[in-house]
Amino acid sequence: MALRIFNVLGRELQDFTPITPGQVNMYVCGPTVYDHPHIGHAKNYITFDVVVRYLRASGYNVLYVQNITDVGHLLDTGEDRILRKAAQTQSKPMQIVETYTRIYFEMMDRLGVVRPDISPRASGHIPEQIKMIETLLRKGHAYVANGSVYFDVTTDPDYGKLSNRHVEEQESGTREAVRGEKRNPEDFALWKRADPEHILRWDSPWGEGFPGWHIECSAMAKKYLGDTFDIHGGGIDNIFPHNESEIAQSECANGVPFANYWMLVGSLTVDGIKMSKSLGNFITIEEALKRFRPEVIRTFMLSVHYSNPVDYTDEAMEAAARGWERLYNAVRLTRRAMNSAPAGSADGNAFLAAVESARRAFTDAMDDNFTTPKAIAVLQDFTREVNTLLNSGTTVGLDVLTEIDRAYTDLGGAILGIIPAAQAQGNSGSAQREAALIELLVQMRAQARAAKNWAESDRLRDALASVGVVLEDRPDGTVWKIVSNES
Numbered sequence: 196m197a198l199r200i201f202n203v204l205g206r207e208l209q210d211f212t213p214i215t216p217g218q219v220n221m222y223v224c225g226p227t228v229y230d231h232p233h234i235g236h237a238k239n240y241i242t243f244d245v246v247v248r249y250l251r252a253s254g255y256n257v258l259y260v261q262n263i264t265d266v267g268h269l270l271d272t273g274e275d276r277i278l279r280k281a282a283q284t285q286s287k288p289m290q291i292v293e294t295y296t297r298i299y300f301e302m303m304d305r306l307g308v309v310r311p312d313i314s315p316r317a318s319g320h321i322p323e324q325i326k327m328i329e330t331l332l333r334k335g336h337a338y339v340a341n342g343s344v345y346f347d348v349t350t351d352p353d354y355g356k357l358s359n360r361h362v363e364e365q366e367s368g369t370r371e372a373v374r375g376e377k378r379n380p381e382d383f384a385l386w387k388r389a390d391p392e393h394i395l396r397w398d399s400p401w402g403e404g405f406p407g408w409h410i411e412c413s414a415m416a417k418k419y420l421g422d423t424f425d426i427h428g429g430g431i432d433n434i435f436p437h438n439e440s441e442i443a444q445s446e447c448a449n450g451v452p453f454a455n456y457w458m459l460v461g462s463l464t465v466d467g468i469k470m471s472k473s474l475g476n477f478i479t480i481e482e483a484l485k486r487f488r489p490e491v492i493r494t495f496m497l498s499v500h501y502s503n504p505v506d507y508t509d510e511a512m513e514a515a516a517r518g519w520e521r522l523y524n525a526v527r528l529t530r531r532a533m534n535s536a537p538a539g540s541a542d543g544n545a546f547l548a549a550v551e552s553a554r555r556a557f558t559d560a561m562d563d564n565f566t567t568p569k570a571i572a573v574l575q576d577f578t579r580e581v582n583t584l585l586n587s588g589t590t591v592g593l594d595v596l597t598e599i600d601r602a603y604t605d606l607g608g609a610i611l612g613i614i615p616a617a618q619a620q621g622n623s624g625s626a627q628r629e630a631a632l633i634e635l636l637v638q639m640r641a642q643a644r645a646a647k648n649w650a651e652s653d654r655l656r657d658a659l660a661s662v663g664v665v666l667e668d669r670p671d672g673t674v675w676k677i678v679s680n681e682s
């Protein structure tokens with residue numbers, strides 16, 4: 196089966212055909228950097244991380260651009276989020292931007308999200324945005340009013356094609372003062388005149404001001420990916436007006452289609468309620484990482500299809516943790532068996548067919564619009580078979596074990612990012628460090644047992660059990676398993 200993507204533009208499942216064979220150019224709307232990233236961001240960016248990882252594993256060369264919004268994203272009240280935060284904390288706006296950009300990348304690194312190839316900042320692309328606004332003015336799609344520039348939605352018959360929202364149905368939440376400048380209440384700002392107290396400001400043909408939020412994505416996508424590119428990603432919450440306006444600006448300015456495939460990620464709720472600071476159910480990625488390891492957060496996010504809404508609850512996270520532990524324990528048992536397995540093939544040879552069929556089922560699930568819940572279910576079924584094999588008493592050859600490990604490493608590791616690599620590389624994550632520390636304690640206990648120091652041996656076993664590591668003494672040595680605390 197070839198890759199198929201549910202295209203939000205047109206609302207149908209379509210075969211994926213990139214513009215240039217073998218090459219995928221992809222743009223994903225990035226964060227507005229004025230606060231700590233939350234678990235809704237985690238869902239969004241883990242989704243596109245897996246999309247990029249899968250496309251690369253499928254042989255595509257991917258150019259992944261994800262912007263940093265550091266100017267122009269206003270609240271409904273017209274207030275600038277970054278300026279408000281700067282005022283609250285007595286900081287310079289660019290200090291806020293720098294602080295939260297760094298935190299954003301740090302959190303993404305901890306979640307194992309591979310960095311985009313290019314992370315352009317809106318504030319670093321003011322000339323490109325001005326140029327595109329000038330083109331829109333020249334082509335009659337925009338007008339100047341009182342030092343601001345607005346896009347005239349009535350000049351674009353396609354406006355509304357992504358969100359299926361049509362101009363006459365829309366309610367305008369725009370402030371009265373601004374509405375007075377607009378020809379139509381639905382028109383949106385391309386450039387805003389800066390009031391005297393507005394610190395983030397640039398010179399322009401229309402006086403000092405700053406760009407509207409939507410224009411940055413159009414200008415930066417054009418700069419790095421061209422007028423037409425393959426995949427545009429984002430969160431469903433931004434389909435209107437942001438994504439809709441991006442399409443309008445780009446297609447009216449460039450005269451060609453903007454993005455061929457639109458992939459939008461469903462929203463995230465906490466205990467069934469939309470996350471908000473005022474409700475006190477706002478969970479940052481940092482807080483989530485204090486309770487759950489990154490692989491568990493990823494497993495949770497990927498256990499629901501990306502286009503569907505997901506509800507973050509303690510129970511769901513604990514279920515994800517148990518599911519992940521089953522996978523990881525089987526991976527470690529496999530790797531452990533590899534240390535003492537006979538080189539040649541033995542009784543386990545027939546198992547190679549099971550490895551092959553797991554790989555095929557996994558690829559089918561991913562090719563079907565990146566259905567990660569199914570892909571994870573494939574790994575779980577495979578794990579049941581692996582456990583049966585390893586506990587069956589048959590002698591499994593190194594070649595079979597290597598194929599099992601390779602399947603876990605390729606599918607669960609390289610693509611889903613939930614299985615740590617066998618060898619610790621540099622500072623690559625806490626799971627390997629933790630495994631190394633547990634191994635050390637298991638060895639110390641083995642030494643205590645050899646010296647018949649039963650008190651010390653029991654003390655080490657109980658200490659490990661108290662942090663959720665259970666030991667099992669087998670004739671060929673001790674194995675350990677991670678189990679969720681029952682509390």
Ligand SMILES: [Zn+2]
Nearest residue numbers: 224225412437
């Ligand atoms: Zn955007």
